[in-house]
Amino acid sequence: MNTNKKIKAARISIYSNSSLIIMKIAAGLVSGSVSIISEAIHSGLDLLASFIAFFAVRISGKPADKEHPFGHGKYENVSGVVEALLIFAAAIWIIFEAVIKLQEGEHIIPKSGLVWGIVVMFISGLVNLFVSRYIYKVARDTDSVALEADALHLKTDIYTSWGVSIGLTLIYFTGYYWMDPIIAILVALFIVYEAYEMLMKAFNPLLDTAISDKEIQKITKAIENNLLCTYNYSELKTRKSGHINHIQFVLSTTGETHLDDACKAREILHQKIIDTIPNSEVTVVLEAAKFTPSTPI
Numbered sequence: 555m556n557t558n559k560k561i562k563a564a565r566i567s568i569y570s571n572s573s574l575i576i577m578k579i580a581a582g583l584v585s586g587s588v589s590i591i592s593e594a595i596h597s598g599l600d601l602l603a604s605f606i607a608f609f610a611v612r613i614s615g616k617p618a619d620k621e622h623p624f625g626h627g628k629y630e631n632v633s634g635v636v637e638a639l640l641i642f643a644a645a646i647w648i649i650f651e652a653v654i655k656l657q658e659g660e661h662i663i664p665k666s667g668l669v670w671g672i673v674v675m676f677i678s679g680l681v682n683l684f685v686s687r688y689i690y691k692v693a694r695d696t697d698s699v700a701l702e703a704d705a706l707h708l709k710t711d712i713y714t715s716w717g718v719s720i721g722l723t724l725i726y727f728t729g730y731y732w733m734d735p736i737i738a739i740l741v742a743l744f745i746v747y748e749a750y751e752m753l754m755k756a757f758n759p760l761l762d763t764a765i766s767d768k769e770i771q772k773i774t775k776a777i778e779n780n781l782l783c784t785y786n787y788s789e790l791k792t793r794k795s796g797h798i799n800h801i802q803f804v805l806s807t808t809g810e811t812h813l814d815d816a817c818k819a820r821e822i823l824h825q826k827i828i829d830t831i832p833n834s835e836v837t838v839v840l841e842a843a844k845f846t847p848s849t850p851i
Contacts, residue, residue: 561612562692563701572601588734593714603641604704607703637703638752638757645749649743655735668722689701703755706748710748718737773792776829786807789802801836805838805839
């Protein structure tokens, strides 16, 4: 169910970005504005990111198999890293083109081209406002790194599109055409910041970094609130793979324990953790001073 929901959100992102790219390219060609063209490139990367997210969520939703016994969740993290690197590359290209425009001197943009650009950039930001909110909601509901990265692309596109729209409006009324490449550079710098944030979020789980302190506190509380007085727990370890949280700890006893009782205690803790932290794979290792045999059936 979650996989279908994620795939639907990724499809919507693809359709939205495809439409906006066509609009921005048309506005960029009509006006010759480097800031609009930089936004078209940004949307092009958004589209590529949407395709990457689409395939990542499809693959990550596959069950564990012989070659991937812990599932395919990290495909989402890999997709996030790839998206971040693509954004870095685009930002460098935008800055390069903007610097060339500055060196060449003022590039006069026709008034009609400015109007086209203002309208297209405003509409682009408005569309991405609604689409990014929807994708963010799905990302939170399904704990999808790939969709969150995609939504982040679209969110920054809102700011950059409206920023370009405001900048073109200022150019229209002031005639300061040198502002166009400056706006493009500011867009690129914002994109670099976006890429860094995304890279850190997507890359850390590939190193089996522990889940957040807040979630670990929830796990600890769930264990301690349901732990019988004759049991202890230790060696709590966590890591994240895509949307799956892998949680492991040792459940031990101080004295002789009936094996059936120990298994029941383990199952209770196992379920409480899953109820507290959804999308979790929980491993509880039993350790006791002595187990008495299970009661014969």
